[in-house]
Amino acid sequence: MLSKRIIPCLDVRAGKLTKGIKFKANIDIGDPVEAARQYYEQGADEIVFYDITASSDSRDIMIDIVRQVAEAIMIPFSVGGGIRTVEDMRRVILAGAEKISVNSEAVKNPPLIREGAKAFGSQCIVLGMDVKKVDVSPAIPSGYEMVIHGGRVFTGIDALAWAKEAESLGAGEICLNSIDADGTQEGYEIDLTSLISSNVSIPVIASGGAGKPEHLRDVLTRGRADAALIASMVHYDMYTIKDIKTYLNSQGIKMRMFW
C-alpha cells in the first residue's frame, strides 16, 4: 500500500525563506536550497515551495532556486505562486520541479488547469485551494467557500464544486488549505478535508493547522487525507520529520521509514 506523505512547505520571498528556519544544529537559515536539503535528509516525502511575492524579478530568482533544489534533493517537489500561463509552468518544470501548484490563477482562469495537464500531464498540476467555512447557502451548499489572493477575496464559489470541476479539468492532486485553521497550530480542518477527499478521486494534501503529530494522525485517518503539509512545527524545530513519522508509524499509519 501507499505510504502517507509528509510534506514540509517553504515560503519564499525574493529568493529567501520568509521566516528563518531553525534546525537541530541550532542555526537560522534563510536559504531555501539548504532548507530543502535538510528536510530531504530528515525524511520528507516531498517538498512544496510557495513564491510569495512572485513579481517578475523574483520569478527569475525562483527559477534559479528551483534549479539548485533539483540538484540538491532526489525526491519530488512542487512550486506555486504567481504561475499564470503554461509558459510559466514550463520554465518551472524545465528547471527541475515535478509539480506546479496553481491557486488564485486557476479560479480566475480555469482552462489553465486543462492546458497545463495537456502540456505536462495531470500528475504535474496541483490545485491549491484556500477555503473558508461559511453559512450554507444555495450558492455555497457545502458551507465552504473558495477564497483567493491569500484569503482576502471571497469568490462566491463552492469549494467542493470547484474541487470536482478542477479534477474534471485535469488537476492531478489537490492541496487543500483551511484559512480558518491556518497558523493556529490547533489541528487541521478534519471535516473539510474528509469532505473533499471522499468526493474526488485524486490525492488530497491537507494543509493548515498542524501543531503536533496527533493532528497529522487525525487528518490522515479521519480526514482521509493522502498527505499532510507541515510548516511551523518543523521550521521552529519543535519536531523533526523523523519524530513525526515515527509517531505516525506507531499509530498504524503507513509511512516511508527508510531514506
Place this chain on the structure above:
Amino acid sequence: MIAIIDYQAGNLTSVYRALRWLKQDCQITRDYEVLNSASHIIFPGVGAAGEAMAHLRQTGLDGVIVRLAQEGKPLLGICLGTQIIFDYSEENDTPCLGILPGEVKRFPDDMAYDGLRLKIPHMGWNSVSFRGDHPVFRGIPANAEFYFVHSFFPQPKRKENVLGTTSYGIEFSSAVGSENVVAVQFHPEKSGKPGLMLLENFCRWRGTDAE
C-alpha cells in the same frame, strides 16, 4: 557513458541530475551514433503511451531501441519507458515496442482498501518485493520505498519476466526484465537513497544475471 534516450517525453533532466549526483558520465541524446557507443541505455518517460510511440515511430527511434536491446547493451526502462517496451498498452490503444511479451493495463476504477476507494493515479511512495537476486536490485533494503506516479501498469506474459511486485488494490509488476533489460514502473531518480542505489547498480551492471 550512460545514454538517456531523448524522445520528448517528460522530465529527462531529473534522470540526468540523479546520474550526475552519482558522478556518472551521461548524456541526453537521440543520436544513433552516441546511443550505439554508450555502455548503458536509460529509457525514461512521463506522459501518454500513444503520443510517445507516435514520436518514436516518426523519428525512427523505435527500431533503434529494439536493436539496442537485442544487442545486449544494459537497458533500463523507467515509468512510461517501461510500459512502452511491452507489446501493447491499453492507454490510447497503442501497439508498443514488443521487447518484452505482455500488455499494459489500467488500474480498475473500483479498487478499495480498508473500505475506502483507492485513488488513481497511484501516486506516492510504495514498497517493492523484489524476486530473486538481480544485480540491479542488490543491496536495497526490504523496507525501501520508491516514488510512483501512474494509472497504467505492466502485465508481463511470462512469469520469469517479473522481477518485483507492488501492492495497490491489486498486486502488479513494478519491476520487470529479461537478460540485459531491466525496467521499473517507479521513478528511481526521485526515490531518494534506494533509487540512487538502484541507478548506481545499473551503471555497474554488465547486462547479465550472473555477476
